[in-house]
Amino acid sequence: MSIDAAEFMQASVRTATPLALAAYGELVVERAGVINLGLEGAMIAGAFGALVGASAGGIGAGFAMAVVAGCAATLLMAWVVLWLRADAVIAGTAVTLLALGLTGTLYRALYGAQGAALSVPTLAPVAVPGLHQLPWIGPAFFEQPLATYALYAMACGLWWWLPRTHAGLALRATGERPDAALAAGISPVTVRAWALLFGGAMGGLAGGVLVLAQVGTFAEGMSAGRGFIAIAIVVLGRWSPVGVALAALLFGSASQLQYVFQSLGWPVPYQLFLALPYVLTLLVLAGTQRRAAAPASLGAPLDTAP
Amino acid sequence: MSDHALVLRAVSKQFGAVRALAGASLTVRRGTLHAVLGENGAGKTTLMRIAFGMMAPDEGEVEIDGRPVTLSSSAAAIALGLGMVHQHFTLVPAMSAAENIALGGRGRLDLGAVAEQVRVLSARTGLAVDPDTRVDALGVGAQQRIEILKALHGNARTLILDEPTAVLTPTESEELFGWLRRFVAEGGTAVLVTHKLQEALSVADDVTVLRRGERVLTARAAEIDIVTLVRALTGEDRAPETRVRTPRSQTVGAVVAQLTDVSVRDARGVLRVHQANVTCHAGEIIGVAGVEGSGVHELLRVLAGRLTPTAGTVSLPDTVGFVPEDRLRDAVIEDFSLSENFALRGAAARRGRMPWPELRAHTARAMAAHDVRAPSPDVRAGTLSGGNQQKFVVGREMENRPALVIAENPVRGLDLRATEHVLRELAASAASGSAVVIFSTDVDELLPLADRMLVTFAGQVREVPVVRDAIARALVGAA
Amino acid sequence: ASPKDAGKSAAAAFSVALLTPGSISDQSWNGGAYDGLLRIRDSLGADISHIQTKTPAEFEENFRQYGAKGYSLVFGHGFEFQDAAARVGPSFPNTVYVTTGGTRTSANVSAMSFAFEQPSFLAGVVAASVSQSGIIGCIGGTELPPVKAGFASFAQGVHFVNPNAKVVTAYIGNWDDAGAGKEQALAQVARGVDVIYQNADAAGLGIFQAAKDSKRVYVIGSNSNQNGVAPNVTLGSVVIDLPAAFMSMAREVKSGQFTPRVHVLDTRSGVMKWIVNPALRSAIPTRALQVVDSLEQHMRAGTFTPPAATGTR
């Protein structure tokens, strides 16, 4: 039994994909100054949307429904947080609870308590001609489901968009100093609403990937805390697109390491392996975090008029 | 096109129980520089924010270029050719000057191009700004210059400047006014909110005075004098005080504080203060001047005991009063009541219970003694006007008769009466035997006050005569 | 009675409640129990009530609430309910508490003990016969006594056929994360595993998917008959006929013949079963099927007990 490095990396990227998608959504939301604890809710909503969509109209419809469902979850969040000016942390917690409950309820209503079995089609990995033959990183990065390539596009897009467009600038300014944005004619409420919507779409997409590129069916609570991990990844990645990519990859490979170690059948308590990704994250943080700068207004409610 | 670039008519605005504006009006003629004066809290900023679309008036009308408008946001105002320099910075500290100036645009963002435009604008206006430096690495003077360039960047035809000179050096102010006069001469229009009466009379074409949310005076600057202005501002019939201090006491008191060969390096290892030697005597007022980055703030913080130098010896008295420049960051906690803010002094050493009834009574006494106008010691510090906050801070720091007082820009942004009050307090403190060190960006504030002058330049501290020219030369490093 | 008006006249009628530790849509441990509850309602006309619980604190609270409402029979679905049942039992002598797992009994508290080891052993025999690599995997949700016992006996079955085979065991850490289930399975497949015995409830769905995505990898299901979940890769299922077990318990209580004890439910009682997936019968060597059949008969007859069955549960 040996560990094939290329295969390990491929699995790491696969595991990192939904985490990174959700984390990019959260990155945008946090750069606008909001912490979206409803992300987990958007993710489970997306997973359920994917099941419904894909059962009715194939994979494309599945992803579309995933995005719609994720957006719906955060629209509620945006309404409560931006219009009612409610505390985002409580609202996010409630939205997640709501989404977990609602998806469970609808799932049972539509598929009965017996569930949907492994009924939806899933995306197969697609090799990028040429690139997938690169040693080590070839299969890891270029033999993945289409969703992973969409992630690359998203990452590059954000990496370009944040510093190179006025919209990106407006987003960052809103997260730092909403009053400055307001003075410059930008509505912080509008910016945050769009950011939340994007965050919901990405969370939904991440849920969709779980169903349509990995498991092939829905299970209640299958997001299993990934939304919260995605939020941690944003912090670990210091709110930068490149940092988030690295952090997601770190988390993905730490999880893979955990799986691989268990599969080797060593006589070590399995909890040790399960804790590995979190311990590794702590160690990396201690080594690198020295005064990471969060967006200055992160978590602070707006008190300017919409 | 109308003769009037901006008209505000019978504007009212209420904030909770506070009536900020009570039917105030303002008429700004095209191609003029219009000064708006008023005491702290008179409603100047509120009126300007309404003109700029950042706030909707409860009542009243806004006309721009003769056309009645309803502004939904500052974006709408900017589109109509308005630009505004805000009293309290509206800059994003974590962004570069160029990014801040570009904020509010659309489409692709080419920071290189923006930086180039900023350089051009900077050269044209004489306002030196490095487009690539992050704002949080800059001093308040530079930040103010960025605010101004930001307003100009939108190609504004009408500029509103809310106390732009409060943090500028006299030279910078002169350059700004020079440029503003040219701007106006070329057909632009400017509204200048200020507390400096002399300034208003000398650069403005027209003057409007607000009091308690109402217009009490509009006149041609050339046709009125300073006494008229003071009467309009305060509603009292009196002349402004020109000297708050009698000439210096001849006897030199004992040494209360001494810095010997003090050097300071900042977090990045840059040398900010180099082998400074300063001696403060009881009963004297030492004026300090220095441009941004000259090490002046580090020097003052070492003197205040708030910064430990990298090298050299420091001898300070037990009690040091400190009035820092950034009041809301370093001196008061906005969410705390006045009593609580008062209790901050000495909080580190306190043990056991807080004697609140005593502290509250003490605060009330101090408020009365130092003319802090607030309903009670229990109100949030954040609800006080800037002037009253400053009087409160000065009063708190004076309360246990410190042997040494350090004040940084203590009257910035304060109106006539608050300024007089604060300066009088500092003078009284010296008279009662404290050593008082006052830093001000505006050297003219120091001249009638200081017994000695220290000027910092490039980390070096030099003593100069209390003479305007000598100080001005030392500020730029000339002999 | 419809499911929606249970509890109304609970005190008068025969009323049965169920506490599950997880979601009843897991197509496995909890779903099977809920089926049992529904069977009791349909066959015995009972009023039923179900609650999903999370913590030991809630176990006790709900036992008490059902006791106070005069429920006739309350199931706590798992060994983890036994301490709470033992504590609450004496306060509500008219209610029978049954935990599925555990060993604690008292006047009105019984336990059902499922002989996982019996069908698991048979599953091990099949797995070893089908495996080409001689490396076989077990994946569980968390390490609970029945899961652990099943895996141990499964390994015995594997080694019964192929003493040199290697069995690796892994746990996902929860029962919901189907994505993690899939990754754990793929990690095993990458180490050469080609048959996986899973007992991870909803998280196990990912394990079936991993087998579908891999070549020549098979899964063995557990708790419920999971042969339909992924018919092309599922060799068979280790089934607990929870409805049958629940029914027998309910009949006993309803007829007033309840006696507190540990009910051992095994192949002989028909509650524990190894069910081959008919769709994949051809993938299993005939010889292996014959061995399984004969072992099963011996188990039924009581002439063969898998070695791992000794010990407590």
Added chain:
Amino acid sequence: MRARLHSRWLVMGATIAGIFAAVIVILLIGGYDTSRALAALWDGAFGSSYAVLSATLVRATPLLFVGLAVGLAFRAGVLNIGAEGQLLAGATAAVAVGLAVGALPRVLALPLALGAGAAAGAAWSGIAGWLKLRFGVLEVISTLMLNFIATYLVSWLVRGPLQEPTRVYPQTIELSPAVQMPLLLTGHRVHLGLVLAIGLAGFTWWVLTQTAIGFRVRAVGAGAAAARSAGGIDPARTTALVFLASGALAGLGGASEATGVTFALYEGISPGYGYSAIAVALLARLHPLMIIVSALLFGALEAGAAAMQRDANVPSVLAAVVEAMIVLGVLAFNHARTRGRQA
């Protein structure tokens, strides 16, 4: 102003009505007896002395401890979201020590177990404090990671060093009566932990408002720069203290739950109390006495949701929906109330 005040209440009213309508519609679509479901929700929380004394208050007790922990931390600007892990550490230590001292008389044994819980909670959050002060690691993320690690640590301990002697079940043996919290009323589950928690809420409030230490904590939280410059307060020292105190409160919550309700250590001892605590504390606007009220509200909500499952056959997933809706409704109400007062 009058008009804006009205519109605010209007928004709140509309929101709450909307939420109420949504709850009813969902229940109706699901085919449930709406009035019975809502009655069960109320009865399960407040409908009887049993509901109050054995369900609502029992659930509110741990929430109160952890709510206080989070509230105290947030007051000082420490974003401790690790109350869950600290609670687990506290429960573990309380049980471990409780098993060792079970032979001692209760007056000694119980305080020892509780003290161990508090110390373990403090130590667990102390790790995050140390990482922050020494390496600048943001506590938002380190405390979250420590939650996961604590979960797996407990999972291992109950199958390893602390496992019951037959080594079958993943749990410890039961604590001896000497280490069990006294019940407040016989026949009801509410235990001394509630009194302790309420006492601590009062004590926390007293410390924050009346003592110099509490004043420093609040000052650092409200304005660290001013606290340092004007008050000479060392924010790092104060922050370290808050990490420890907050962790101790959460740890005590775990100890109270283990010695008052579960009497043994299980891996699923907390259903996420440490996360609910954030909502509990924020809803109370971090005021220690208000946290009593909001913990009670959340405890009642949990108890009511359980009753909806039991007595009206509303599935757990739907009960969660109703719970979330009510939290959103409370948020809307809170919004209108506080905005109304500010204006």
